Amino acid sequence: MPDPRPLAPEKEASGRLGVLVHRLLAELPADRDRTILTRFYLKEDEKSEICRDLNLTELGFNQVIFRARNRLRDLLIDAGIDKQDLMDSEGGS
Amino acid sequence: MSNSAEHQPPDEATVAAYLSNRLDPSREQVFEAYCLRHPDFARRVELDLFLKVGLRQIQGMDGKRRASPTRRTVLAIAAGLAVVVGCGLLLRHPSHPGALVAYQSETELPPALLSRPRVPVTLIRLRASSSIHQIIAPRDSGVLAVRVAPDSPPGRLGYTVSVTPERAVTPGTVTLDNLRADADGYIDLYLPVAALVGQTFRITVNPAPGAEAESLSFRVQVAYPRHAPADTR
Secondary structure, eight states, rough: OOOOOOOOGGGGSSSSSHHHEEEEEEHHHHHHHHHHHHIISSSEEEEHHHHHHTTTHHHHHHHHHHHHHHHHHHHHHHHOHHHHHHHHHHHOO | OOOHHHHHHHHHHHHHHHHTTTTTTHHHHHHHHHHOHHHHHHHHHHHHHHHHHHHHHHHHHHSSSOOOOOOHHHHHOOOOOOOEEOOOOOOOOOOOOOOOBBSSSSSGHHHHTSSSOOEEEEEEESSSOOOEEEEEOOOOOOEEEEEOSSSSSSSSEEEEEEEESTTTSSSSSSEEEEOOOOOSOOOOEEEEEHHHHTTTEEEESSSSSTTSSSOOEEEEEEEOOOTSSSSSO
16 A cells, blocks of 8 residues: 655755655655655554565565665755754744 | 663664654663663664654645644654763772762863763763663763753753752752853763762753753763772782
């Protein structure tokens, strides 16, 4: 059930972190990868359940997560965002 | 979790469960202990947290706008794992018992403390927890070099950090005002090990008097190694 949640336009994503994660999702090569991330991190579905639904091996799942995490780290570094910024943006100011 | 689990990196599912507050207290403790020993892993957990929060921010703009995610959202997700990174281990003879004092910078340290090995400790809150962070300080160590990652912006006058013993073995609370985070975003302070050892302290960071942000608090217990070498020579 690859049903990636439709994304809001990047400019509308609230918070700098949202913008970066939006960019990260946009860069992913396959809808399936977006589905993995949204189901795992947002919907908090079980890894085994996601793998089963998407006919994915554990290794394949781990690779998607691993690459996403590394890419986000790079984006955070490039954007100069740290934990403090995260808190600021969540403050809704 | 078994002993062997304490030495293996937690898997993706465990990290996810931790960030969603779904680990039972004992597994949570093992997880946090692993983070304490592996700062790289703790950083990885932080990235997962960022992914979660970023996705929530996107979702927040997608169709129905839930009650807009406030700082509390993060503090709830982010809520308090205190990651204590890197407690150094060295040794020599016991130090003098001292009064509880806090120094804002290395340059303020008296020579007697400056010349001794220091115990670096980094405190980062990821999720709320009141667990005590145990620090084993070498018997010859001079100061606990504490780096705290504040999770709220500073007030106009910076941050206020207080160190309070939970029992009155060492009387009083020490407070440092007008502290600023360094370029890496950490607040530094130095505490004499001799005044801390054998006690549990609460280190509390407040953005500024009157600021709305919640205070950030860590419980830290300092002890000497239980089985210190009788003589290293």
